[in-house]
Amino acid sequence: MTYPATHAVKHIPWDLPETRTPMAGAEDTRPGLDLTSRSLWRDGRRWIPVTGELHYSRLPRHRWQEALRLMKAGGISVVSTYVFWIHHQERQDREPLFDGDLDVAAFVRLCRDTGLEVIVRIGPWCHGEVRNGGLPDWVAPARSDDPAYLAEVRRWFGHLGRRLGGLCGPGGPIIGIQLENELYDQRDHIVTLKRLARASGLHAPLWTATAWGSADIPVGEVFPLYGGYTDGFWVDTADGWHDSFRTHFHFSHQWDDPGIGKDLAGDKSTGVPGTKHPDFPAATCELGGGMATAYHRRPWPAGEDIAAVALCKLGSGSVWQGYYMYAGGANPRPGLQESHATGYPNDLPVHNYDFHAPIGAHLQTRDSFHLLRNQHAFLAAFGDRLAGMNATIPGALDVHDRTTLRWSLRSDGREGFVFVNTHQPYEPLPAHHGVRFDIELDETRVVFPHRPIDIPSGTFVCWPVHLGVHGVTVNWATLGLLTVLEGDDPVLVLTKAEGVPGHLSLPAGTRVSGHPVFERDGEVILEDLPGSRELLTVETPEGARLRLLVLDAVDARYAWVPGDGRLVISEADIVLMEDGDLAAISTGPATVDILSGDVFERHHINASCAPVPVKVVRTAEATPPPVRPITVPGRASAPDPGTFAAHAARYTITVPTDGLAGERVLLRLDLVGDVATATVGDRTEDLFWDGAPWDIDITPPHGALTVEAQVAIYPLDERTPVWLPEAARKKQTGRSTQILSATVIDYQTHRFPRRRLAPGATVIGMSRRDRSR
Structure with a gap:
């Protein structure tokens, strides 16, 4: 029979046998954790870690626990953190500090207590947009086997070993140690650093290094x-x-990125992508969770941009999703950032390291957090299978080709997943019409969907192919997989993509209740599933039973899998487990719908939606700024403090505290300007403006009647030689400094004890579509 499929591929099996990697049987083994040429293994099953970067020294200690809880709620399983030497020891005549916000051992123990493992990135050269890459000024010569440098490193590693060594062994939370960063031609030096670290009491089953830039x-x-x-x-x-x-x-099968850090690499940069080593699987430690803002260039990546890249890496064969950054922060003291004044090609803000991360510097969640959360739920449910699957990618990589459909197959020859991406920033990709796939596995051919579909521009999805779930085979579906709710009557939760019809196929003879079916070519097809929260039941002739729950694109955005076997749909900012109970953190009214048996229990968060009155008074007008000098080829420098003070507009912003929950309160400013600073009490925040709203922490001290912020905004004019996103340019039109709006964001935690049916909850039928947003 001839199939009119548009896109065809035959699964390509692994070209080499699976082998244990050279480091897997070395000195630092960990029972239950193994590494092969194809994937990591955990307790006898393949494992895809999801790593999120958070810098303990860039976050106040009293916020660590909440940040880690948010990371876990987002699907992070491993925390990675740089250990910036200069943050601990800026002066040679003083011993390193390990107290307060610098207590790295306390941070690692808190990760363990939160149920998260840790990768410590000890450098000693880290980069991270820190002065000297994190090396103290007096440490020189650097980044080589020079005896004087190694003596200083030995002392520094000795301090770390005394504090972290006890957290490295079997059962400890530290499972990985990164050495150096972006070191291109000193392989022997990395070996030396490893020997020094081990001699200092630091050890882990995974020793890592960044491999980009050839x-x-x-x-x-x-x-x-x-x-x-x-x-x-x-x-x-x-x-x-x-x-x-x-x-x-x-x-693609290209894993090296010769662009990262290219401006620091100098003549060591080849500009040519290197080749992935066959003894190790494809893994990432720096998928961009956002991007820092330099003075000369200010990217503002959308959540869809970040999630699309993450999905493309999964479809290309990634077995380790590592994000940099996943939670933002701020430099602990002025002068620690990389800058033109300290010999860097980039000027970075003095304080701000928000990074547009999924979790911002003040623990605010962004679209990227929610879009990635769905991918992480999928990995928690199916990652053990995906990790063993080879990636078959049709065609050759042509980065300027925007017309060919971008897709891939990951499969082990028996079952698999099709990945599709039609999202790209700056240069949008077109919609694709009349799409079908023809997938040839080892013993099965799957052609789907049963009729051609259109895939809109901006779509990034993963669809199952011949996938077995609790004894039921899903031949194919144009629905994403969110999770499996385990139990006596397991539920496969699927999600619709906006603008894509939801079809699903099961083997002939499968009985379905809850939705019409028709049989065709040996398939039972469920067509145009509505995503109406209807529970469907499928049963095979052999007696296997599985329930299906299809969520529409909106419900999928608000879906949470908190880790207790339940599904929650809520527009609250965060849903998580807290001391055995379900909790939601919200900034306004919200509903929390909890799947309980065959129905959802609806709980209401009745937080006030009345806006908090904010008083904004301009106390000084901006004056025309001088032309910014180009001090580094192609890059202007930020205004120095004197120039900033002479030309900035100034505002006093006052917020009453009456009625605020006070757990965490942010002032959100929509503004226009070049550079801005805000002082609240004895704390200063700053911004290189890129069009995004600016959140300032104004959490009031106990007993305060008002909170006051002093804000200064340096003017931006047409001569300012900076790159801005299009959204910022649109706001800038005709303005040099202005506060367009000022609102208060008040976070409050609400708890929902686990009992059935909880007081105050109402029951919602599965097919009702009356959720109030």
Whole structure:
């Protein structure tokens, strides 16, 4: 029979046998954790870790626990953190500090207590947009086997070993240690650093190093990890969107990114992508969770940009999803940022390291958090299977091809997943019409869907192919997989993509209740599933039973899998488990719908929706600024403090505290300007403006009747040589400094004890569509 399929591929099996990697049987083994040429293994099953970067020294200690709880709620399983030497020891005549916000051991223990494991990135050269890459000024010569440098490193590692060594062994939370960063031609030095770290009491089953930029690293001593960003500040002001960023919106077998850190690499940069080592699987430590803002170039990646890159990496074969950053923060003291004044090609803000991350510097969640959360729920449910699947990618990589459908197949020859991406920033991809797929597995051919469909521009999805779930085979579906709710009557939760019809196929003879079916070519087809929260039941002739729950695109955006076997749909900012109870953190009224048996229990969060009155008074007008000098080729410098003070507009913003919950309160400013600062009490925040709303922490001290912020905004004019996103340019029109709006964001936690039926809850039928947003 001839199938009129548009896109066909035959599964390509692994070209080499699976082997244990050279480092897997070395000194630092961990029972239950193993690494092969294809994937990581955990307790006898393949495992895809999801790692999120958070810098303990850039976040106040009293916020650590909440940040970690939010990361876990977002699906993070491993926290990675840089250990910036200069944050601990800025002066040679003083011992390193390990108290307060610098108590790295307390942070690691808190990760453990939250149920998260840890990768410590000890450098000693880390980068992270920190002065000297995190090395104290007096440490020189650096980044080599020079005896004087190694003596200083030995002392520093000794301090870390005394504090972290006891957290490294079997049962400890530290499972990985990264050495150095972006070191391209000193493989022997990385080996030396590993020996020094181990001699200091630091050890882990996974030793890692960044491998981008064709880095010559000692593979076998370290696990090479890769990255991929949607955009970056490291290209010049006048440059467009670089090809290295375009690459990550394709499915490909190219893992090296020669663009990351290129402006620091100098003549060590080849500009040519290196090849992934066959002894190690494809893994990432720096998928861009956002992007820092430099003065000369200010990217503002959308949540869809970040989630599309993450999905493309999964479809390309990634077995480790690592995000940089996943939670933002702020530098602990002035002068610790990289800057033109300290010899860097980039000026970074003095304080701000929000990074547009999924969790912002003040623990506010963004669209990327919610879009990635669905991917992480999928990995928690199906990652053990996906990790063993080879990636078959049709065609060759052409980063400028915007007409060919971007898709891939990951399969083990028996079952698999089709990945599709039609999203790309700056240069949008077209919709694709009349799409069908023809997938040839080892013993099965799957052609789907049963009739051609259109895939809109901006879509990024993963669809199952011949997938077995609790004894039921899903031949194919144009529905994403969110999770499986385990239990006596398991539920497969599927999600619709906006604008894509939801079809699903089961083998002939399968009985279905809850939705009409028709049989065709040996399939039972469920057509145009509405995503109306209807529970369907399927039963095979052999007696296997599975329930299906289809969520529409809106419900999928608000879906949570909190880890207690339940499904929650809520527009609250965060849904998580807290001391055995379900909790929701919300900034206004919301509903919390909890699947309980065959129905949803609806709970209402009756938080006030009345806006908090904010008084904004301009106390000084801006004056025309001088032309910003180009001090680094292609890159202007930020205004110095004197110039800023002479030309900035000034505002006093007053917020009453009456009625605020006070757990965490932010002032959100929509403004226009070039550079801004805000002082609240003895704390200063700053901003290089890129069009995004600016959140300032104004959590009131106990007993305060009002909170006051002093805000200064340096003017932006047409001569300012900076690259801004289009959204910022639209706001800028005719303005040099202005506060367009000022609102208060008040976070409050609400708890829902686990009992059935909870007081105050109402029952919602599965097919009702009356959710109030």
